[in-house]
Amino acid sequence: MDISAPARPSLRQLQYFVAVADDRAFGKAAQRLAVSQPSLSKQLATMEAELGAPLFERTSRKVRLTSLGERLLPRARVILQEVREFRAVARGAIGPFGDRLALGVLPSIGAYFMPHANRQLHQLYPKLRLVVQEGPTQQLLTLLKDGHLDAVIGTPTNEPDISSHPLFTETLWACAAADDPLSAQSTPIALADLSDRPLLSLSSEFRLARIVDRLAERAGTYVSRDYRGSSLDAVRQMAVMGAGVAVLPSLYALAEAVRDPDFVVRRIDDAEARHDIALLWRRGSPLGPNCLQLAEHLIATKREIRATRADRFDERMMHDRAQQ
Numbered sequence: 495m496d497i498s499a500p501a502r503p504s505l506r507q508l509q510y511f512v513a514v515a516d517d518r519a520f521g522k523a524a525q526r527l528a529v530s531q532p533s534l535s536k537q538l539a540t541m542e543a544e545l546g547a548p549l550f551e552r553t554s555r556k557v558r559l560t561s562l563g564e565r566l567l568p569r570a571r572v573i574l575q576e577v578r579e580f581r582a583v584a585r586g587a588i589g590p591f592g593d594r595l596a597l598g599v600l601p602s603i604g605a606y607f608m609p610h611a612n613r614q615l616h617q618l619y620p621k622l623r624l625v626v627q628e629g630p631t632q633q634l635l636t637l638l639k640d641g642h643l644d645a646v647i648g649t650p651t652n653e654p655d656i657s658s659h660p661l662f663t664e665t666l667w668a669c670a671a672a673d674d675p676l677s678a679q680s681t682p683i684a685l686a687d688l689s690d691r692p693l694l695s696l697s698s699e700f701r702l703a704r705i706v707d708r709l710a711e712r713a714g715t716y717v718s719r720d721y722r723g724s725s726l727d728a729v730r731q732m733a734v735m736g737a738g739v740a741v742l743p744s745l746y747a748l749a750e751a752v753r754d755p756d757f758v759v760r761r762i763d764d765a766e767a768r769h770d771i772a773l774l775w776r777r778g779s780p781l782g783p784n785c786l787q788l789a790e791h792l793i794a795t796k797r798e799i800r801a802t803r804a805d806r807f808d809e810r811m812m813h814d815r816a817q818q
Contacts, residue, residue: 505577507541508570510534511549512640515567518557578641579780591644591784596625598634598646600700602664602726603771606745607647611795618791630699638776645785647792649701650772657782658772659789662796666705666767667747667759671736682763685713692718692738694729702769706741709767730757743769745799 503511513523514534524531542548549563559567599608604626612624627637631648635656638646650658668683670676670691676683688709695706695717703722710717718738723729726746733740747759761767773789775781 502544503541504537505574507537508574510537511541511563512567512570512574514538514550514557515559515563516640520557574641591619591622591781591788593621594623594625595645596627596643598627598629598637598643598648600631600648600771601628602743602746603647604628606749607796607799610799611792614791614795631701632699635774638774644775644779644781645788646774647771648774650770651774655777656774657777657779657785658774659786661771661773661789661792662800664743664745664769664771666709666762666769667742667744668762669730669733669740669742669747669757669759670738671734672756672758674736674739676739676760677758680758680760682761685709685762685764685767688713688739688762689715691715694718694732694738694740695722696726696729697722697724702741702743705766705769709741709762709764712764712766741767 510523510527510529513527514520517523517526520535521531524534527534538549542550545562547562548560549566551558551560597608608624608626615622615624627634627643629637631646631651634643634646634648635651635653637643639655647661650660668676668688676687676691693706693710693713693715695703697703703717707717721732721737723732726742729740730742730750732738741762742759744761751757751759773785773792775785779785
């Protein structure tokens with residue numbers, strides 16, 4: 495190696511460096527970045543050779559930063575963030591989001607809200623390509639901070655480096671087995687009606703689980719520790735099989751109730767039986783004004799969904815009552 499040549503780590507190498515530093519593992523970082531581990535390792539080895547010093551201490555079990563790596567990591571983050579903001583400004587010159595918007599969403603949002611929102615956005619911005627990734631809010635916020643996402647539709651947060659705008663509130667609904675007394679009616683139920691019944695919810699990485707935990711405590715019951723679902727469909731199926739009472743957000747519950755005449759859901763009539771949804775983006779991002787504009791479009795989309803599904807759900811409830 496020519497020691498007189500300047501060290502020139504590429505943006506890709508800096509991205510790999512930050513990813514491995516965050517994950518403390520080459521394999522996990524490679525998987526998250528959708529590259530092969532040998533390619534990632536080779537790029538970082540080249541970067542270390544150009545710098546003339548190692549950035550990581552590698553052992554068979556873990557990877558940790560060297561003292562030089564610790565000092566360079568904050569600078570690498572700043573450089574990557576500035577590049578992302580540079581690109582955001584360039585994209586804004588050809589439209590609010592350029593030709594691509596990377597959006598993180600909760601699972602219920604992805605399946606039961608985004609198809610409607612995507613159609614609306616396509617009409618407004620025909621050249622915009624929407625890239626959607628599902629996951630729990632905290633995971634999506636990590637991707638947002640790292641610049642892999644432009645915005646997130648998820649649970650509100652108080653993190654100081656995140657800006658947000660409220661979108662809507664989902665009411666929470668209960669679902670039980672078909673032969674459960676709770677399924678004999680479709681009217682709203684009080685929290686006391688859930689007393690001594692195990693509740694079923696998503697796994698703890700989803701913030702909805704915390705809401706269900708609080709509701710269970712107030713109802714004098716508990717959340718089942720035997721099963722916590724990774725999807726709303728899985729939680730629903732466990733309830734249908736008699737494992738407990740599923741607590742489901744309204745986007746999912748009402749859409750499925752309209753689709754499936756045999757699916758009985760009842761709204762939980764309690765002020766805390768709610769799941770707030772917001773649009774989140776990096777504080778200081780040049781996309782901030784555009785995100786506020788996007789939020790208004792998303793709010794309008796939710797109003798349309800609510801009106802359409804409410805009418806269909808009311809029709810189904812009237813039909814069910816007539817059959818009783």
